Amino acid sequence: KAGVTQTPRYLIKTRGQQVTLSCSPISGHRSVSWYQQTPGQGLQFLFEYFSETQRNKGNFPGRFSGRQFSNSRSEMNVSTLELGDSALYLCASSRDTVNTEAFFGQGTRLTVV
Amino acid sequence: DQQVKQNSPSLSVQEGRISILNCDYTNSMFDYFLWYKKYPAEGPTFLISISSIKDKNEDGRFTVFLNKSAKHLSLHIVPSQPGDSAVYFCAASSFSNDYKLSFGAGTTVTVRA
Numbered sequence: 001k002a003g004v005t006q007t008p009r010y011l012i013k014t015r016g017q018q019v020t021l022s023c024s025p026i027s028g029h030r031s032v033s034w035y036q037q038t039p040g041q042g043l044q045f046l047f048e049y050f051s052e053t054q055r056n057k058g059n060f061p062g063r064f065s066g067r068q069f070s071n072s073r074s075e076m077n078v079s080t081l082e083l084g085d086s087a088l089y090l091c092a093s094s095r096d097t098v099n100t101e102a103f104f105g106q107g108t109r110l111t112v113v
Numbered sequence: 114d115q116q117v118k119q120n121s122p123s124l125s126v127q128e129g130r131i132s133i134l135n136c137d138y139t140n141s142m143f144d145y146f147l148w149y150k151k152y153p154a155e156g157p158t159f160l161i162s163i164s165s166i167k168d169k170n171e172d173g174r175f176t177v178f179l180n181k182s183a184k185h186l187s188l189h190i191v192p193s194q195p196g197d198s199a200v201y202f203c204a205a206s207s208f209s210n211d212y213k214l215s216f217g218a219g220t221t222v223t224v225r226a
Contacts, residue, residue, distance in 0.1 A: 004156070033214070040122070042115075042202060042218035043157070056213045090156055092214075101147070102214060104156030 002027065004093050004105035012111045018079040021108045025072050025093030031055075032074040033102060034066060037088040046089075049074050081112045116140045117205050119217035127225050132190040134220050136203030139184065143205040145212065148177060148188050151200045151219070160201070161188070193224045 005024040013019050025032050033056075034046040045058035049068035066076045072093075078085055088109050092102035118137045126132045134148075144165040149157035163170040163177045163186070170177050176189045190197055200219045206212040 006156075035216070040218055042117075042119075043204075043214075043216035045213060045215065048213060056210070092156075101159050101162065104149075104158065106154065106156045 004091055004103050006089075006091050006105035006108050008108060009106065010109045010111075012113060013081050015081055015083060015112055017081050018077065019081060019110060021076045021078075021089055021091075021110070023074045023076070023091030023093075023105060025074070025091075026103055029093035029095050029103070030072055031094045031096065032068055032072065033092045033094075034074070034076050035090045035092065036060075037090060037107070038086075043090065046076065078110075083112050086110060086112045115218070116143075117203055117215045117217040119201075119203055119220050121220050122218070123221045123223070125223045125225060126193050128195060129192045132188075132193045132197065132222055132224070134188040134190075134201050134203070134222070136186050136188075136217055137184060138186075138205050138215075140205070140207065140215070141184070142207040142209050143215075144208055145206045146177070146179060146186050147204045147206075147214070148175075149202040149204060149216075151202065157202055190222075193222075195224050195226060198222055198224045 007022045031050045033048040035043040048056040052068045068074045088107045090107045092104045094102045147162040148160040150160045151157040179186045202219045203217040204214045
């Protein structure tokens, strides 16, 4: 069974630009969560989508948004990029409503210059 | 507000000895706890979990202990092996929050040969 796939793996953007990251969950998984990892901060929860609906949201500004498609694939968008948005963005999928075990993708390393 | 804390950013241990990783949490609603392991350039992978109805869960070389009164959990790895060198994240979730995962900042474990 294929794992969680995130594209692209690496990205360099300029301040003020916007970026879209993609995540394909494990087949059959309907929940997709997004996390931001920065050194010393661990994984900060961004949001979770389940059946195309945002079910949970973390404490990030409105510049961070996402969506989920009918095939459970998810995209995350960050507008008006800031230097502080440089991080590893991880996507995790889980089977159903109970997110007791999430399977993570390899992440997208975003660098804002 | 960091609800899950891993106060030791790093740990160095001799091969064959025991590694003990600690994690504290503040939210008394948390009822499910997980440990994830992360290698560089890879996403976190699930290691072991424990429900709040238990105080110990064992899986091979890995044992997690939960002390609910102290809001503390620990991961024991014995014996430690070079392949255990990685970043370990403690995570917690609660049914009341749809099991959204809250992560600690991580502990980098280095196993010395």
